[in-house]
Amino acid sequence: MALDRDLAVAFARVWAPQGSADRSGWDVTAATGVRGLRILNESGAFRAMTLTETQPEAYRVLEQNSRPYPGARALHADGRRVPEGAPFDYVDVDPYGTPVPFLPAAFAAVREGGILAITATDMMVLAGVQRGASEERYGARPVRGRLAPEGGLRILLAYVAREARTIDRRIRPLLAYARDHYIRAYLELRGAPAPTEPDPVGTIDPARWDGPFVGDRGPYGPLWLGPLGASEIVLRLEVPPGSARPVELGRFLERLREESGIDRAFYYEPNRLAKSLGLRAPPSVPDLRDALRALGYRSGRTHARPEGIRTDAPRSVVEEVARALSRQSQNARVRA
Secondary structure (H helix, E strand, O other): OHHHHHHHHHHHHHHOOOOOOOOEEEEOOOOOOHHHHHHHHHOOOOOEEEEEEOOHHHHHHHHHHHOOOOOEEEEEOOOOOOOOOOOEEEEEEOOOOOOHHHHHHHHHHEEEEEEEEEEEOOHHHHOOOOOOHHHHHHOOEOOOHHHHHHHHHHHHHHHHHHHHHOOOEEEEEEEEEEEOOEEEEEEEEEEOOOOOOOOOEEEEOOOOOOOOOOOOOOOEEEEEOOOOEOHHHHOOOOOOOOOOOHHHHHHHHHHHHHHOOOOOOOOEOHHHHHHHHOOOOOOOHHHHHHHHHHOOOOEEEEOOEEEEEEEOOOHHHHHHHHHHHHHHHHHHHHHO
């Protein structure tokens, strides 16, 4: 998780620029405190950080680790209860498994305009591997297969959005991603949505969906169908000083920046596209991306899979472009 903690520092440095450190945070499930203490010490964004942990042995380490850092306050406390010092500007929920039990306290602890950072590692549930578990825990029918991690991210965001709505608040994802065995999101909490504001939470009916093929056993969701990030944040993210994984993080940030602003759920993989269309060879990622851009559509590599392309082009256009590129490739081989 070193890269993920690097990215937490990078986010905090952009969200709260240097010289504006009069902010407080709460690391809800702190364990030994690595994430919260790094954010406090390396971002320059916080005056104080409260770190709570219930497990006695982990708390002893947390308390020792917190001593060298001014502003760090370690508490042997239940993260499902709001600690003294609320409301906070930033609340981070990073549990083992689902964050659901911690959400009521987290919502209560974040001031309006503040950040709720949230992690989920129960990917077998969110990705639909455990049948029925996603519907029971998150009230949603999952997308299965290769798109399942992003589907799990969108299920979690939809769940948080629906829960926020019950207390007259709404979320705006500033940065959200699926990676390895977990999903992570940084959400700005705002006041209640206006009655005329479009609802970014919805379902996907495969019979009407013109994006990437998600399966034929829908409807899927509810899913978050809005943006996964805010360009004014994502485009400014940089590898922070002291990064544990600078090269790996730099590559990941490149993909986040490339897909920034392409507000379309899910992505295409040229290999899968070629197989479904019966093409002899798949188009290359750059060729497919650039051809779609030439037609006026937004298109870029996605963070979710190195060989994936996110685009706002309808599926029919993507398929036709793939066919045309395949024909061009075959003609070039014949001429050679």
